[in-house]
Amino acid sequence: MPKGEPFKIKMVEPIRLIPREEREAALKAAHYNPFFLRSSDVYIDLLTDSGTGAMSQFQWSAMMLGDESYAGASSYYKLKETVTDITGYEYVIPTHQGRGAEKSAFSQLIRPGMYVLSNMFFDTTRGHVQLAGGRPVDLLMDYPTDEFHPFKGNMDTAKLERFIAEHGAENIACIVMTVTNNSAGGQPVSMANIRETYQIAKKHGLLVLFDVARYAENCHFIRMREEGYADKAPIDIAREMFSYGDGLMMSAKKDALVNIGGLLAFRDEDLFTRVGAAVVPFEGFLTYGGLAGRDLEAMAVGLREALDPDYLAYRVGQVQYLGELLRSAGVPIQWPVGGHAVFIDAAKFLPHIPWDQFPGHALTLALYIEGGVRAVEVGSLMLGRDPETGENVRSPFEFTRLAIPRRVYTNQHMEDVAEAVINAYKRREEIRGVRFTKEPKVLRHFTAHFDLV
Numbered sequence: 001m002p003k004g005e006p007f008k009i010k011m012v013e014p015i016r017l018i019p020r021e022e023r024e025a026a027l028k029a030a031h032y033n034p035f036f037l038r039s040s041d042v043y044i045d046l047l048t049d050s051g052t053g054a055m056s057q058f059q060w061s062a063m064m065l066g067d068e069s070y071a072g073a074s075s076y077y078k079l080k081e082t083v084t085d086i087t088g089y090e091y092v093i094p095t096h097q098g099r100g101a102e103k104s105a106f107s108q109l110i111r112p113g114m115y116v117l118s119n120m121f122f123d124t125t126r127g128h129v130q131l132a133g134g135r136p137v138d139l140l141m142d143y144p145t146d147e148f149h150p151f152k153g154n155m156d157t158a159k160l161e162r163f164i165a166e167h168g169a170e171n172i173a174c175i176v177m178t179v180t181n182n183s184a185g186g187q188p189v190s191m192a193n194i195r196e197t198y199q200i201a202k203k204h205g206l207l208v209l210f211d212v213a214r215y216a217e218n219c220h221f222i223r224m225r226e227e228g229y230a231d232k233a234p235i236d237i238a239r240e241m242f243s244y245g246d247g248l249m250m251s252a253k254k255d256a257l258v259n260i261g262g263l264l265a266f267r268d269e270d271l272f273t274r275v276g277a278a279v280v281p282f283e284g285f286l287t288y289g290g291l292a293g294r295d296l297e298a299m300a301v302g303l304r305e306a307l308d309p310d311y312l313a314y315r316v317g318q319v320q321y322l323g324e325l326l327r328s329a330g331v332p333i334q335w336p337v338g339g340h341a342v343f344i345d346a347a348k349f350l351p352h353i354p355w356d357q358f359p360g361h362a363l364t365l366a367l368y369i370e371g372g373v374r375a376v377e378v379g380s381l382m383l384g385r386d387p388e389t390g391e392n393v394r395s396p397f398e399f400t401r402l403a404i405p406r407r408v409y410t411n412q413h414m415e416d417v418a419e420a421v422i423n424a425y426k427r428r429e430e431i432r433g434v435r436f437t438k439e440p441k442v443l444r445h446f447t448a449h450f451d452l453v
């Protein structure tokens, strides 16, 4: 097997590491929140793998065929055919990005006070359940962060059965299966777990919707780690996976390899009609959903490219490479490494920082100072406050996430990232926690202002 990437580079975008004193000034000016840094002040941007990937020559050339008709554009039908071929779902609606799909679906499927169950919600999905008056419930299998288990993103189906029995199916709006499981560390969900969850849902007459931002990576892990799938193509694994669901919401900015875009797709016309009623006022007509025709063209191509086995081996392999650099240096990370990011265990990295001074966030500040690397916290800061008590909710994990954009950085960049993390680790006792100086009500981590404790 060649070591190199399964592509060669045709266009480059200059990046540079600004001097340390400029990084310190930039971070202070950004209210100690990496979201407020200018990208030109960031050397290696691991804030998110969402919308930050590089498109292929096939996607760029497809964009020239974008049909910008308001309704019934040929670009829509190309996307629809691709989505139906991969998922088996006949009814397809584009949205501007994932949260457009979430708002449209949850506003129609949730009555205030209803529960929505998940293996684990990501924060915007959780936010939209709450905005629709729903009560999100995570039912993740419990695994130690530093022990190997092939599918740490799994739903705890025993907890699921108990919850349904205790609260009644009539009080549950739907089940959301997040694949891969971003908040649990980009960890995959096994086909057996997806199948079992679907069987339980059908026994109780419950809907199962997928949150499939990173579905291709999930198919790769099933192929690599689950008995009976080694010889199957990722697209065939995807087809089976989607057979255990009633529909999907997707941020196309991940595993559809585009810079903007989202998707809704359903097996059943009634669901399509109900959710479509919210798309028209919020996103646009059903055949464009807030996107240009050229975006639909790029998405149709990207959905297939993401399922290419050589691409998946390279993509997930690069994330593993960074994980191994850190693990071999003794840096505490979640193990095994997920599909789109390395999750540093900030609670272990910074045991002197209390959870409500947000160690995962404190470490993002140190990584930027050390090496111009921008990362994000996935922990108690992201989890926010309990809507009923107003208290900070303590996350089961305190992570600093290093999310790797698709087809953007080389392994030398990963070595630069590892050096920054290891340098921060060497001076970890000096790293201080943070406190709010401005705390927004919803999805606070994106726009909060902080000071060092």
Ligand SMILES: Cc1ncc(COP(=O)(O)O)c(/C=N/[C@@H](Cc2ccccc2)C(=O)O)c1O
Pocket: 047, 048, 049, 050, 097, 098, 099, 100, 122, 124, 125, 178, 182, 211, 213, 250, 251, 252, 253, 261, 262, 376, 403
């Ligand atoms: C599993 C899953 N479901 C839905 C969505 C919403 O999709 P969308 O509305 O963003 O298209 C997301 C978005 N995930 C971004 C969000 C983010 C977080 C921190 C920094 C920047 C961006 C990320 O994980 O990086 C997701 O992960």
